[in-house]
Amino acid sequence: MRALLLSTLILMPVTASAQAGGGIGYPTVAAALEALKSKQGARVSTRDGWTIVDDRPANAIWSFTPAGHPAHPAVVRRGIVEQGGGIHVAMTALCQADKVACDKLIEEFKELNAGMAQALQSKPAPAQATAEQAQAVERQSMIYFAAVDGRRYEAAYQLQSEMLKKQMPFEGWRKLSEDFNTRAGEVRRRTITKISWYKDPPQAAPGTYAAVDFSAQFANMNTHCGYLVWMRQDDGYFVLVREEQNSIDQATEQKLKPEELARLRAQFRCKD
Known part of the structure; x- marks a missing residue:
């Protein structure tokens, strides 16, 4: 994706x-x-x-x-x-x-x-979403974040597509999520910064997709951002088909010069 x-x-x-x-x-x-x-x-x-x-x-x-x-x-x-x-x-x-x-x-x-x-070479065509669809994707994203942050891993995993589950079986995904939560500490903030809609993007199954950019802050991590990609199903339900996140822990961040931190945040596509 x-x-x-x-x-x-x-x-x-x-x-x-x-x-x-x-x-x-x-x-x-x-x-x-x-x-x-x-x-x-x-x-x-x-x-x-x-x-x-x-x-x-x-x-x-x-x-x-x-x-x-x-x-x-x-x-x-x-x-x-x-x-x-x-x-x-x-x-x-x-x-x-x-x-x-x-x-x-x-x-x-x-x-x-x-x-x-x-x-x-060609950008995927932007798609128009209804207000109801936009609300559904935003709600689904926050439900997913709440489940992961609350260590309710089975509930979060059920929101993923079957293809995503095949790429990362539950136990492996749960371990990665648990390791991250332990390192990051208590969540302080989760913010959805942008939702972009696409219709039939290249190298993906035909359909309507929503790319959800987000940023977050944790007790041990000030810089954390990434995106979720949801795909609309025939019944109108959205399933998670892609997740990417990037972060910098506080110990590492303190060693960076302001311009280095700004460059990394831009590379991670962080938006406050």
């Missing part, structure tokens, strides 16, 4: 290595996967045999080849970066198979990036 929020996408040069792992920050594919599995804020899922890590703190997606793939073991990291006033895709890879298989893997991902760029 990131297509809802990115207006431009420019491909950057791709680097790949069949031996050294300096480009991805880990010496081997196995070391990268092991480290990411325990990384705070990273979500691990399996799709068609591939292990996918949504590294939200780094704004990156890691794709690990399944056993039996010609290029196995290999990993491709794709990250969204802001540069020169635009948004770009930076891609690096580590492939420990033979060169022919590795080269083919990289070419396949280049094609995926090209298709993604083409799909994102």
Whole structure:
């Protein structure tokens, strides 16, 4: 659902290595996967045999080849970066198979990036929502926040779509949510800053979507913001299909210069 929020996408040069792992920050594919599995804020899922890590703190997606793939073991990291006033895709890879298989893997991902760029060249068409729909989405968002903040995880999880549940089973999602609540402390404020509506956005199932930008403040965290994406069902009910949140704890924030904090808040799309 990131297509809802990115207006431009420019491909950057791709680097790949069949031996050294300096480009991805880990010496081997196995070391990268092991480290990411325990990384705070990273979500691990399996799709068609591939292990996918949504590294939200780094704004990156890691794709690990399944056993039996010609290029196995290999990993491709794709990250969204802001540069020169635009948004770009930076891609690096580590492939420990033979060169022919590795080269083919990289070419396949280049094609995926090209298709993604083409799909994102046009903005999703804004949709008009009724007052009743807008109220329903705002109410649903606050119910979700209240359930998570109140540690009523089963109630919050039931608001998610079946696809989202498949990407993150309940126990894994509950642990991430509990860890965050413990670090953040008591919630002080939750604010919905904007609701944007979209009809049939690229790279998503056809339908009507509401992107809800929010900000929050906790006892141990002054900067916390992100967005929820809700999809309207045939019966008029809205289910959660995407969630992204970014935060800076107070200890880290105190070490930042004002301009550094402002830059991070802009990168996180924080709005007070």
